[in-house]
Amino acid sequence: MKRSPSALTAELLKEQGWLVWTVERWIPGANIRVDLFGILDQIAIRDGQVMGLQPTSWENVSARVRKIADSEHIGEVRKLGWTLMVYGWKWDAKTKGWIHKVVDVS
Numbered sequence: 001m002k003r004s005p006s007a008l009t010a011e012l013l014k015e016q017g018w019l020v021w022t023v024e025r026w027i028p029g030a031n032i033r034v035d036l037f038g039i040l041d042q043i044a045i046r047d048g049q050v051m052g053l054q055p056t057s058w059e060n061v062s063a064r065v066r067k068i069a070d071s072e073h074i075g076e077v078r079k080l081g082w083t084l085m086v087y088g089w090k091w092d093a094k095t096k097g098w099i100h101k102v103v104d105v106s
Helices: 005-015 058-070 074-079
Strands: 019-022 025-027 032-034 042-046 049-057 083-092 097-104
Touching: 005 019, 005 042, 005 049, 005 083, 005 097, 049 058, 058 074, 058 083, 058 097
Parallel strands: 049 083
Antiparallel strands: 019 042, 025 032, 042 049, 083 097
16 A cells, blocks of 8 residues: 655654644645645654654655755744754565655755
8 A cells, every 4th residue: 555755754753752743735726735834744843842844755855855955945944943854755675664764954
């Protein structure tokens, strides 16, 4: 069964004690999704820490890193002191499980 990168990221972080919230929104009629500040799909909090998340497929990690770096809002978001992470996911046929890589773009 196919799982979304957002669902996989939320599940992983919840197991680590994070409270995860989806902040991306769907715009009906336009049929588009809009990210928080144009760069974040999810926010996670734990013990006074805040993490902004951009889950994606393994193949799209570098594109998401570029998207965040090129964002007109990234300077203001970084001033918040949040950790900003891109989580890339793919199915591993050898282990028959999902694997991920994480890029810190804080």
